[in-house]
Amino acid sequence: MSKMHVTTTINGEPTEFLCDPDRSLLDVLRNTLGLTGTKEGCGTGDCGACSVTVDGRLVCACLMLAVEAGGCEIGTIEGMAQGGELHPLQQKFLEMAALQCGICTPGVLVAAKALLEKNPDPTETEVRFGLAGNLCRCTGYDKIVRAVLDTAAEMREAVQ
Template sequence: MSKIHVTTTVNGDEVEFLCDPRETVLDVLRDRLGMTGTKEGCGTGDCGACSITLDGRLVCSCLVLGVEAEGREIATVEGIATGEDLHPLQQKFIEYAALQCGICTPGILVATKALLEKNPDPTETEVRYWLAGNLCRCTGYDKIIRAVMDTAADMREAS
């Protein structure tokens, strides 16, 4: 099977790769681009561990073909921090101990960042609804929700 040339933007940088027509964006990110922050949990779009944004829309990267990334913008967990500085959301996850094994954390961070960009003043119910597609077996969700709510409050105060 012949490989397809794809040019896309990942975390603000233009990248090119060759991929098999059946490879997912998740496969491309991890295996072709060496970006292992995005995790594979289920491979069926049910757990949210592989969440990325594609043209600003939250998607499961295991459900998007690599060839579909042509000319589009992808944001992954690696793009959340700025240089050496953690994003406020990442800092709050540490402060609240809102992570444990780390499989779900990248997807949850990407999802909550997308939420806060869309709605900087979410209610707890809205945060819980937004994260309904992200499964975590280690932390429960209470610490995650508190970290997100506190981040939202801090970011509103800073702006």
């Protein structure tokens, strides 16, 4: 099997890599590019631990072939903090203890960011629906939902 050359943008940085055509985006992110924040939970797209954005759309990196990333804009957990500052969601998750073991947290944060970019004023039901593809076995979901709702409110206030 011959390797394929892929040119993409990851977290705003132009990126090129070689990979076998059957490798998942998750595998390349973690094992070729060293972006280990994206986690593998189930490998079947059921848990959301590997959530990334591709051209602004939330996807499970374990279900996407790396070669499909060619020409796309990929966003991972490593791209959330900017200029040494945590993203407001990351800060709120810390303040409200909305995380524990850390396996689900990167995917939940990426999914929450994608949700707030599309809907900056979500209801609790909309947050729960938006994060339904992310499973957490440690914290339960209440702290996570509250952190997303509080972040949304603070981000709206900062814009006004």
